[in-house]
Amino acid sequence: MFEITLTLDKTNKEALYVQLYKYFKTEIQNGQIKAGMKLPSKRKLAVHLGIGLNTVDSAYQQLMAEGYVESQLRKGFFVADLEPISPLNEPLHVSGGVMGPKHERNMIDFNHGRVDMDSFPHAVWKKCLNNTLYLQERKIFMSGDPQGEWGLRAEISSYLFQSRGVRCGADQIIIGAGTQYFIHLLRLLLGNEGIFGLEDPGFHRVREVLRLEGANIAFIPLDEGGISVDSLKKSAANVAYVTPSHQFPSGMIMPITRRVELLNWAVEKAGYIIEDDYDGEFRHAGKPIPSLQGLDTNGKVIYLGTFSKSLIPSIRVGYMVLPKELARDYQQKLIGYKQTVSKIIQETLCLFMINGHWERHLNKMRTIYRKKNKVLLNAIEENFHDHVAVIGEKSGLHVLLKVKNGISESELIQKAASVGVRVHPTSVYHSKNVKGPTILIGYGGLTEREIEEGIRLLKKVWL
The missing domain is CATH 3.90.1150.10 (Aspartate Aminotransferase, domain 1)
Structure with missing residues (x-):
């Protein structure tokens, strides 16, 4: 038998049987109460602690249910022989x-x-989150628009026009959890006819999605202006994935002459350009360069953006702007895909933007x-x-x-x-x-x- 050094707090909101159960569980895990030891009888322990028999029984039953103790007929309750949890090679x-x-x-x-x-403005974000939960009440917990919440899409549309020169309506914007998800959607939208020309070097996570989905890929070299349009023309590619505002990882900024060349290529090829503007907000010399999408007059540019660099990565909010023709295709083919970003996060971000905190x-x-x-x-x-x-x-x-x-x-x-x-x-x-x-x-x-x-x-x- 061992000594019970427990003082139950009857003023605590936590039930007495839970306090008792936790005491035994902790002592067993710490090795203070060892395998094979017999627990006090329910009656003796109830008298010792000044609590009801049912309280002790509930604690013992919980310990049994989780495998910490075993009941032996007419003998009582004994601590089970637990195999210790193996430590990781290196503690985390x-x-x-x-x-x-x-x-x-x-x-x-x-x-x-x-x-x-x-x-990061933690207090402001928390306030927006609390306001979202209060204002939205019960409907915030329901599934939202598969394309993304309309209010957030409208705010993004306004922001993109003012800051990046992107011209689009909220109906052209898809909210989603990251670039890889958008590439997956585009692969479905464009089908097997899409042959993807990727910058080389370029963002490896896009490459991996396309490779795993069996897409046709052409690697296009870079020069001082970014992706080589001459090499792109020589390839079979009809979809070009580019990072013109800050090529990843090489860092060059695509000049206006190259951007026009690329847009003309898309028209001649009857193809598309995927413009990934992953950190276009941060230009350290001069103002941010207008987007490739803003120069496009033929509906050939698919624009990708994210809040991961400009806000925080963990909220996993990105957006894709589709040309009007592809937006209609999305509505017909992929609207059945559920939204991948929490409605609560979307509404909180929307409020964050509306109130000027984002800017x-x-x-x-x-x-x-x-x-x-x-x-x-x-x-x-x-x-x-x-x-x-x-x-x-x-x-x-x-x-x-x-x-x-x-x-x-x-x-x-x-x-x-x-x-x-x-x-x-x-x-x-x-x-x-x-x-x-x-x-x-x-x-x-x-x-x-x-x-x-x-x-x-x-x-x-x-x-």
Whole structure:
């Protein structure tokens, strides 16, 4: 028998039997009450704690139901012999909202997918969320419009025209959870006739969706202006996926002459252009360049956008603007697809935009990221001088470093990790092996101090 050191709180809202059950469960899990030990009889324990017999019985029954104790006829209740839960190879911790091995806790991670979470207006967002739940009442919990909530689509339509020159109505906008989902929908809309010309290097997640769905793919090389239209013309492609405002990952901005060439190609080919404007809001020199879609007068551009870079990645809200002809096809063929973004999140974001919080937040983030960009470039110049070449520094939340030390990409990454810095490869974005190592440096989620310290540490192991 063992000593019961439990004091039940009768003023607690939690039922007494739950308190008792939790006590035994914790003691068993911690090894304080070991396998094979006999629990006190229900009557003795009830007297000892000054509680009813039914209360003890309920606690024991719950322990039995979960397998912590076993009942032996005419003998009583005994602690079961539980197999211990095997620990993970490396304990996990939470750092910046991301789970990772313990040794990664202090890593300075130049991840291009992270944003400045400290600057997110948590209180304002929470207020909008609470107002949404209050104003919408019961209907907020029902399924929404498969195409996305009309109010949010109307707000996005207005924002896109003012900031990116995109011309569309709310009926042309589809809300969805990310680029890969939209590529899947487009694959269904365009059918087997769609042969996709992808930038090379380019966004690997788009490539993987198309590959897994058995789409025909043509890899199109880049030049200083972005995707090579000459190479595109020589291919069989009739759908071109491009990132003209900030080519991913190489970072160049497509000039107006190339944009016109691309639009003319789409007309001649009777095809489409998918314009992925994943971080077009952030241009560090001058104003954001108008979208390719805004130049299109023939309904040939499909425009993709996201709130992942400009707001927070976790809300998983993206949008696709279809040309009117494709929007009609979507209504006929794919309207049966359920919406992938929570209606609560959509309505909260809509309220966030209506009340002007979105525009204020975006202006604030432009200033913050412009400053971080400057800090990064200054740190690279001070530490590396002409030992690296910086690519794509005028826009977005990442740059590329072409390192001139004769070390391979994998070795550069390993050396960085040895001093607590994580940098990322660019080889994954190429369809073929490439010569010369180029490293991707994302800086949106780091503080200015972390940026400077990370570059200083890279100098120690790269030079």
